[in-house]
Amino acid sequence: MDLSRPQLAMTPPLPTREQLPNALLEQATWVGWRRQTRGGDETKVLRDVTGGDASATDPVTWTTFDIARAYATDGPADGVSYVFTDDDPFVGVAFDACRDSETGVTDDWAEELIERVSNAANGGTFSRLWCGDTTGNDSHSEADMALCSLLAFWTAGDAQQIDRLVRDSRLSRPKWDAVQFSGGSTDGETTIERAIAGTSD
Structure with missing residues (x-):
């Protein structure tokens, strides 16, 4: 689940607590992410709030939503991501190119x-x-x-x-x-x- 900073063009703003389910906010499985260009292609690299790389398989690099959001707000990250794990009851499905980034309207x-x-x-x-x-x-x-x-x-x-x-x-x-x-x-x-x-x- 990726959401981005408001100053990035063509991307939605960072989420607020009011926009997310409490069940997700209760999980300390959040990380930051930053855009990078590799081999000519843009990709998103997960970032630990301590400044290093985060991993979707390493709980040590995860944190709470509030800390991850503060990290992205202060500038070191471009957005925040929720890490889905085998221990939580959630399922995420990615829908690409289905939302107007300016109006927020979903196809x-x-x-x-x-x-x-x-x-x-x-x-x-x-x-x-x-x-x-x-x-x-x-x-x-x-x-x-x-x-x-x-x-x-x-x-x-x-x-x-x-x-x-x-x-x-x-x-x-x-x-x-x-x-x-x-x-x-x-x-x-x-x-x-x-x-x-x-x-x-």
Whole structure:
């Protein structure tokens, strides 16, 4: 979950406590981040409030929301991020290029997808699969299909959105891009195709 400083163009302002759920504010799993250009591409580097690099897998580099926000406000960081862990009940899904940075208006497709996920009766199943838990499935491939089937319904069969979301999940693995079939299709492409074909709106 990334939010940026107000002086950065085309980015939303730093969040306030009033804008975030108390359940997130209670977690000491926040870090700062700073923009850097590497190999010609802009990326976000996690920053420890002590001035060093932070890590999504090292709790020593995490802190509270208030401390992370103060660190970003004072200048050393461009924004704050929430670190999702195996010990918390939260799931995060990244939606790229779906919000007007000037007006704050979210695209209709993203709003619709958020509403579908929030109201879904099988939200618990989605959360487990998104976090990489394959329990209840005979194989990782079967878990991939289960997640893709849910996403196929929620995205109205948008193959590109399904692919991007699967890559953001903890089920993601190198096999997803491996060519598995004689026609040249990858494991991921075939899984998505089958999920869409087997899902009715």
